[in-house]
Amino acid sequence: MFRELFSNPARRDAVIATGMAIALYALFLYLDAYDRFAAFMKGHESWELDEIILAIFLSGLSGFVYAWRRLLDLKREAKRRSEAEGEALWFAYHDPLTRLPNRHYVDGRMNGRNKNATSPVSVFAIDLDGFKKVNDLVGHHGGDALLTTVAERLRQLFPEDTVIRMGGDEFCVLSQTPADAAEEMAERMVDLLSRPVIIGGIQVEVGTSVGIGHNHDRKERLQTVMEQADLAMYAAKRRGRNGVCVFEASMREILTERVRLETELREAVRAGVIRPHYQPLIHLDGGKIHGFEALARWTDKSGNAVSPAVFIEIAEEAGLITDLSGQLLRQACLDALSWPSETRLAFNISPAQLTDRLLGLRIIQILGETGFPPRRLEIEITETAVVRELATATQTIEELKRIGIHIVLDDFGTGYSSLSQLSNMSFDEIKIDRSFMNSLGEEDSKQTKIVRAIVGLSQGLGITTTAEGIEQLSQLERIKELGCNLGQGYLFGKAMPANHVAGFLAGRNAQEADVRLGR
Incomplete structure (x- = not known):
């Protein structure tokens, strides 16, 4: 009890002061101090001791008032300091923009309080798809x-x-949320977060990827369940926009490799080591070179060539596709300046880029920087991307066509575009997907009928047709019979680095000269 009483300094001082007051009172009472003092003052009236004592008393009273006011100031200061410390602590564990708890809240409090979850917990890891493009469109505010x-x-x-x-x-x-209801809740979340938002008079929207982790046996640490939800979220992003995925043990190994590739890809984009190679596009009537399609090529640190299907997908998910595409287009334009003036450059736009409303301006800016003529550039957009992002695609196509850029509908026949969409968007060229070449056969085959219909549709709309994936002479002869205008494939040449294009052009021109001279 006494230890608790004297543990507080203020309480200890109060006890000591009270004890001293009681002791002095007892002493003065024993010595009859007041009567003696009164007699002394009466005997020395000329000293004006009563006035001195009154002055001392008033001074003490003033000191007491000062001390009381100072005590009130100290209490106010302590309150302000406590509030400031509380506010600083709040900001340490919360995000000032959204007023939500932040990562430190999880690390410093949730893990400390719930090292082992005692009740079923579903953890939802959420990532917004396309947020960077919204920032570019409407600014950071x-x-x-x-x-x-x-x-x-x-x-x-x-x-x-x-x-x-x-x-x-x-x-x-x-x-x-119970495990059996978590996926349904995640789907509701995707639907809610994907709804458009009006910002500064502009309608914007983002996609949402959701990963789900569960504490099935009630023994998993919260941090472990959160890591599982993160792994599932990355898997959901790989499946495409607005995906939902539940954690599975196999995801760890996949993510480890994916993280390695993403890290190397970031370094490669930063260093500009991913380069365009060029595959020729040939006029089927006469064999003249129409142009070259730029195709991205990357060799990782171990010396292995990474498939574009792999690293382009990672670039889209990691938000690197805008920078990567800009680098490749800029380099391709510079390379193509050395080609003959009538030779075209074809360049692919990633489906993820088509959600960027500034895409057209980015392309126009690169043309201005490099001095490459817009009339020589062909921008290829996949059919699936056009259907999925119809409004943005229409805006981008109009901007590019306005300055003379040709627009190509790539991989035609694999998506769900309608005839009205084709006519409204004014494509200059249609590329027939290579899957039709692989099975192009007899006159009455299904693939042949589809290709004939596509070529007939293109001719009716006044659009050039290009056949991809021509690898055999029989395919070449068949596609020429069906009326296709341009061809592309290994039969004409594989994608080559920029320093091989000049030699290819020279050899091709020599072949054309031999044909004209009848050699």
Whole structure:
């Protein structure tokens, strides 16, 4: 008891002061101090001791008032300091923009309080698809407004659960949603977060990838379940926009390799080591070179060639595709300046780029920087991407055609575009997907009928047709009979580095000269 009483300095001082006051009172009472003092003052009236004592008393009273006011100031200062410390602590564990708990909240509090979850917990890891493009379109203030809207929607969907902003465009929800209802909840989340938002009079929208981790046996650490949800989220992103995926053990190995490739890809983009190679496009009537299609090629640190189907997908998911595409187009334009003036450059646009409303301006800017003539550039857009991003695709196509760039509908026949979309978007060329070449056969075969219909449609609309994947003479003869204009494939030449193009052009021109001279 006495230890607790004297542990507080203020309480200890109060006890000591009270004890001293009681001791002095007892002493003065024993010595009859007041009567003696009164007699002394009466005997020395000329000393004016009563006035001196009054002055001392008033001074003491003033000191007491000062001390009381100072005590009030100290209490106010302590309160302000406590509030400031509380606010600093709040900001340490919360995101000031969205007012949600942040990553430090998870690391410093949730793990400390719930090292082992005692009740079923579903963790949702959320990543916004296409957020960087929104930032480019409406600026960082607009991006902040979108993040705030996303936070509000998540709070509405999970009013009783913990919603966390992990950083950037990533969020996390620690939920009591049962495992058997988690996927349905994730689908509702995707639908809610993907709805358009009006920012500064501009309608913007983002996709959402959601990964789900579960604490099935009630013994998993919260951090482990969150890592599982992250792995599932990356798997969902690989499946495409607005994907939902539940964690599986096999995802760890896949993600490890994916992270390695993404790290190397970031370094490669930063160093500019991914280069365009060029595959020839040939006029089927006469064999003259129409142009070259630029195709990205990358060799990783171990010396292995990485398939474009792999690293382009990673670039899209990691938000690197805009920088990578810009680098490749800029280099391709510079390389193509050395080609004959009538030789075209064909360049592919990633489906992910078609959600970027600034895409047309980016391409026009690169043409201005390099001095490459717009009339010599062909931009290839896949049919599937056009259908999925119809409004943005229409805007981009109009911007590019306005300055003379040719627009090519790539991989035609594999998507779901309608005839009205084809006519409204004014394509200059259609590329028949290589899958039709692989099975191009007899006159009455299904593939032959489809190709004939595509060529007939193109001729009716006044559009050039190009056949991809021509590898055999029989395919070449068949596609020429069907009326196709241009061809591309290993039969004419594989993709080659820029320093081989001049030799290819010279050899091709020599062949054409021999044909004209009858050699």
